[in-house]
Amino acid sequence: MLATAVASPAIAQEAAPGPSRVIRFDMAAGPCRDVLVAIGARAGVQVDVSERAIGTRNCAAVQGAMSLEAALRAALGGSGLVLRRGDRANFIVSAGDDGDGAGAEVVVIGRSADGYFAVASSSATRTDTAIIDTPQSVQTITNELLKSRQAITAEDGLRLASGVTLDQRGLTTVPVIRGFEAPVMTDGLVGNNSSTSSAGLRIPTIGIEQVNVIKGADSIIAGAMRPGGVVDVTRKRPQARRVTEMLFRYGSFGDHVVSVDMTGGTGLADGLSYRLIGSIEGSRESFGGYDGRDAYYVSPSIGYRSGSLDLVAGFEQNDQRQPVLPLAISTETGPVETGRMIGHPTDFRSLRTSLLYYDADITLSNAIRFSSKSQYQTSRARVAQNEVSILSPAALFALTYQRYSDERLRQFSTANDFHFDFATGAVTHRVLAGGSYQYGRSQASDSQFNIDFGSLLTMPFEPVGPAEDVADMRTVSNSTQFYLQEQASFGAMHLIASISRAEVRTRRDQDAANRDVRWLPNAGVLFKLTDSMSLYGNYMTSFSSQALFQLENGEVAPPVSSNQQEVGLKMFFNDQRAFLTLAGYRAAARNVVFSLPNGRFAVNPGSTVTKGIEADVNGRIASFLNASANYTYTTVDRSSVSLEQEGYLFSLPKHTYNAWITADLFQRSGQKLSIGGGATGRSGYSGPSYRPFEMPGQVSFDATAIYNVGNLTFNATIRNLADRRLYGDYAQSGVVVIQPGRTVALSLNAKF
Structure with a gap:
């Protein structure tokens, strides 16, 4: 018993x-x-x-x-x-x-059944460190929270963390943390290509264990990066206990999802387990009248655990075909819609990835452990769409053209670490020593044709087909990193310090290879006021290569040099069922390039600096209430940037917020009924002085009802309850994405 x-x-x-x-x-x-x-x-x-x-x-x-x-x-x-x-x-x-x-x-x-938060994450330090002992802001979005929101993929849940906005204008959605583009890792491995690394955001919810948002320029975990932070999507692993989960979902625009997750012991050998995850998604059409989407995902994996060895190996196939997003024109008086589709219904973006991976953990002794993980990925990303560049917002006059791009990529990533745990007197130590390596080879073509000028009210848009006789651009990149990290604890004091050497080599076509090398120190201190409350501070550095950008003088752009300072408070409450994080930060990046009319680039002579305050609450805040809420106040310091350059910096709203709360109305005899709702909003933001526009503030409200009976869970969710007109987080080139109006989703989850 x-x-x-x-x-x-x-x-x-x-x-x-x-x-x-x-x-x-x-x-x-x-x-x-x-x-x-x-x-x-x-x-x-x-x-x-x-x-x-x-x-x-x-x-x-x-x-x-x-x-x-x-x-x-x-x-x-x-x-x-x-x-x-x-x-x-x-x-x-x-x-x-x-x-x-x-x-x-x-x-x-x-208490994962109450689990809107997790107490530990290895993403922030590459070690299994409790979040309350980590001198850094880390938000974890659990699978339980994603399912309660009826999130289809990891991308749908990112706004549940403070300081995160989404740029949805490109081939893939790019998360922006504290004003800077953030890399996306999967199981602690980062790619060196934005379109393929962001594929982790498209893993279906049924295959995700949790999504970690790690704030700061932590070069240990992501190598070359900007100072805002990084997103790490953690897959589910095989387990010995036999469980089968199935999900059926249907919603607005004929949106449908059928997913299955099966795991358990194989019965062939002790410690040998399996997991098989599959998902099919699609829709009849998309918001805005474009053709619907299609997505297919399958991921089998094998786990082996015996004595000192814990090993997982798997395969992942993820095919996505997404319609483009509807657009409005950004003007000085606010966004203006043309009343017609900008583009053709068949415009699309697609991404197909195939991936092999393993993750091994070997306990060599009571004090020494070795971990190794690698992945090999091939991918193909295509775009076929009509694009516009606004010349006169007031007259709705634009340059239009058709774009077809096709990129193929092969990529390998690995990280290998030794972990040493020991004590010297009253001080306990955890030392991490290791290295990571990423290799990528891409072949890409990008053509723009059928260029025209005219009014968006009458301009014809035709289907886009592949362009002929377009030269390929070939790029090879290698990133190598070695690092040493020490965590020391003495009573209530926790210290962390690291030094890493990062090197990036990049070569495009027949150009000479470019090499960037940096030594990157990080340090943090945390003081535990009690077992449930900590104060912390840190200083972090990072860099990112810009070798593919050529300056006006013909030279290669220097790398971006970044740093961040952060102070904060972390606290458990309600008998450790809920967690609060308060953080204040300053993030800065130097040498950021911006484009010139002649197609080349120039270096910003000043620094791009963001400052802000963040608050996050996650967990069971009362016996019957689960909550996930955050608020961010951000300012962008452009004091050293000229008016001509400020348009190339991200325009961030000063205030962003998100709240999601579910309440258990009753629970008895194997049944539970919960209702919930939330709000997502931001203040307005403005364009640069040479290209002014105004984006108004906005807020949307969602509602849900969840009924559990036995092994079945029924969920009905309404998003944008008031059917308000909503717009994207970023406006550039005179356009802004239009978000969907009111949508309804019904789902059935069976677990047995």
């Missing part, structure tokens, strides 16, 4: 402190519930205790520097309770072995 369940993070796949990590404990003997919860709080993991099962048992004192597993075993000694390992780094405490290990079938994984 299970007595107490689980010392684990809210998300099973993303383990909290690993079994060998050294932590200093000082817990007095007492009731097992109090001792185990105290151990969890110190280690930064969640503990769910069944008080009925654990009864009045007492646990021993735990004192000294040791691993989480050793602390649990020390506490349970003489209590009559037994500790055993579950999936990944989860622990199960039982009152006795039932002989077949079936107790794992009823374990509650760190």
